Amino acid sequence: YMPAPSRATSSGDDFIRCLSPDVPSQLVLTPGSPSFEPVLVSSIRNARFVAPATARPPLCIVTPTNASHVQAAVRCGRAHGVRLRVRSGGHDTEGISSRSERPEVFAMVDLANLHNVHVNPQEATAWVDSGATLGELYYAVAKAAPGLGFPAGVCPTVGVGGHLSGGGQGLMMRKYGLAADNIVDATIVDADGNLLPDKKAMGDDLFWAIRGGGGGSFGIVLSFKVRLTPVPPTVTFFSITRSMNQGAVEAVTKWQAVAPVLPDDLTVRVNVQQREANFQSLYLGNCSAVVATLHERLPELGVTPADCREMSWLQYVAYIYFGDAINTMPLDVLLLNRNLTLGRFYKNKSDYVMKALTKDEWEKIFTWPNGGALEGQLVLEPHGGRMGSIADADTPFPHRDGVLYNIQYVESWNGNSSTPSWVNTLYDFMEPLVSKNPRAAYANYRDLDIGVNKVVGGVSSYESGKVWGERYFRGNFKRLALIKGKVDAGDYFRNEQSVPPLHL
Ligand code: FDA
CATH class of the missing domain: 3.30.43.10 (Uridine Diphospho-n-acetylenolpyruvylglucosamine Reductase, domain 2)
Structure with a gap:
């Protein structure tokens, strides 16, 4: 480079x-x-x-x-x-x-x-600096306060600053909401270079905006204070893969109706890749209960005790990322984060599904021509539970009641000469099947194809921002833009998809 x-x-x-x-x-x-x-x-x-x-x-x-x-x-x-x-x-x-x-x-x-994590076990809270990774946060919490955890994303190398600013979906969100739903305070440097040490200094509006309104628009968040959530001594993981011959399409079709209404301490997500579906669980409890529940609710998976792996929550967050390799590694590998090797090229997009797709539609998706992609992958993250009971306007993240699940599309390829193809054609096919008016997307799976700001008269224009902004934030976009108009009227913090300033 x-x-x-x-x-x-x-x-x-x-x-x-x-x-x-x-x-x-x-x-x-x-x-x-x-x-x-x-x-x-x-x-x-x-x-x-x-x-x-x-x-x-x-x-x-x-x-x-x-x-x-x-x-x-x-x-x-x-x-x-x-x-x-x-x-x-x-x-x-x-x-x-x-x-x-x-x-x-x-x-x-x-x-x-800036990556300190300070845990207060008595209060069940932690102050975490933006530069910490999720792995560092999880590790610090579990070490200082066994019995507590934090509901955020699956990949331990993700940064706290961007992730919490944009929402933060993870395998405990059905029980405890998004990472951003569990922010109780923050410190930020504003567009004038002032250090605002807490939510009182920033005021209700700015504090609302930084809990899901996307990073890079309102200031530089230095740290968040988060509410920690109880986790039991044992959690259960399983991973079950079904090919199309083994009923993968039927199982995913059924999963859509079941996963969002399972008990909220059980999350089953799905990876669809290479004509197979891989179902992975996080259950906040032990194996026997998860087998009994799924035997009744999703017998298509055929889960047995032999599929289960019981472990602590900290082992779980390492296991879901490193897989069996973690058995020979110390858990503090969760702290290693900035020596990543660059490999593939990726393109991500997202959707929210409000109405289950049919078996025929899934069959088409499973067999979608991959058109040169090294890999095309769909990650299906179920909502429901706590996610459905938070009002759309409580935080900038509006994808709440009525959402069955989120889809993340990931296409990867080798080399700079090709361009994504699988993801774009499949995304077009999906349009009538997913959320509408506008078709929604998740801010943390940023996608510049859905729109970028135009700078007019020295500031990002509200009209250009609405195109992508209402897809990430729906009715909350206008409030975000009004807040931006108050805290950064000159649009200093701006990028291709920053919230534009609006004045009434
Ligand atoms: P990065 O530093 O790139 O920042 C992202 C955006 O936020 C940028 O616009 C940046 O300027 C701004 N920003 C960063 N720090 C800021 C700060 N302190 N103050 C203000 N603005 C700031 N998502 C999810 O919900 N669940 C998941 O499980 C995963 N898993 C996952 C795995 C992998 C491999 C990737 C690449 C991505 C994910 N994500 C995810 C998406 C992830 O949540 C999203 O990309 C976050 O914005 C990443 O935050 P970082 O701090 O790492 O990014």
Whole structure:
């Protein structure tokens, strides 16, 4: 990977000079410095975003070790016309935490050094810095407070900053809601470079917006205080794969009606890939109960005690990611996170399903031509339970009552020469079968194909934002835009899909 030739501009030089009294120079990496490239790619997960055709790297990377460095980056950025992209875990599915699609001079603030987790077992809460990963959060919680856990995503390398800002779906959401539903306080640096130390200082509106309204629009969140949730000493995992000959299509068709209404401490998600369906469980309890429940409710799976693996919740979060390999590794591998190797190119899209698809429709999906994709995968995450009982306007995330499940489409391929095909043709086919008016999408599975902002008169226009924004946030989009109009009227924090400012 080659950074573009010097992108330094006079505004860039002024920005870097402006930082120097407040930010030690070793924390500001310019393209000439040996650590620039390793740090830039350290948490990028998708080869698409380091390929020369799509990369538009930052003029420098600021790697704060405390809040004042973040404040300086905002103040200097404002003063010298340099925008910021903020990165926590780097998992953005369009890579916009580290690159800009538009020719824009920007610096990246990489929060990886800010990754403390402070657990309060008595209160069942934790303060977690944005730069921590989910693995670090899970590990710290389970070590400090066995019996407590946190409902968030499945992949331990995902960053807290982006994930909680955009919602955070995981295998305990049917019991406890999204990660964002469990945020009880936060600290943020606003568009003027002020440090707002708690929700009182930020006010109800801004505190509402950062709990699901998507990262990168409202300020730089430094930390979240989260409510921890009870987990039993034993949880149960199973993984059952069915081919089409073994009734995969029938099982998925039936699953759609059953999974959202199972007891809320049982989640069964599905991966559909290579004409097979793989069903995976998280049950907050032991094997015998899950076998009995599914024997009655989803006999198509044929779950037996031999399919079960009982373990602690911490072992579970490691197991679901590392698989059997975890048996020979210490659990603190959950803490290793920034030495990722880049492999494939990925494209993600998402849908919400409100009405079960028919068996025939599933048969078409299972056999969809993969058109050059190395792999096309659908991940089906059931809703229902607690997810259905939270009002749409309680948080910016509106996909609540009536949603049966979320679909994540993932196409992967090798090499920069091909472009996604499986995902686009299947996504077109799915249109009449999924949520409508508008067709919804999940903000954390960012997809720039559904719309990008146009900048009009120096700010992102509300009209252009509505196109993608109402798909992620439905009726909450307007409130998000009004809040943006109050807290960042000049649209300093902007990107291809940031919430545009709106004024009544
Ligand atoms: P990253 O650092 O790239 O940030 C994402 C966005 O948030 C960017 O716009 C960024 O600027 C902004 N941002 C980051 N930190 C910020 C901060 N401190 N303040 C303000 N804005 C900030 N989702 C899910 O719900 N459940 C799951 O199980 C998974 N699993 C999963 C696996 C893998 C391999 C990938 C690549 C992605 C997922 N996701 C997911 C999606 C994930 O939740 C989503 O990409 C998050 O935004 C990632 O957060 P990061 O901090 O890692 O990303």
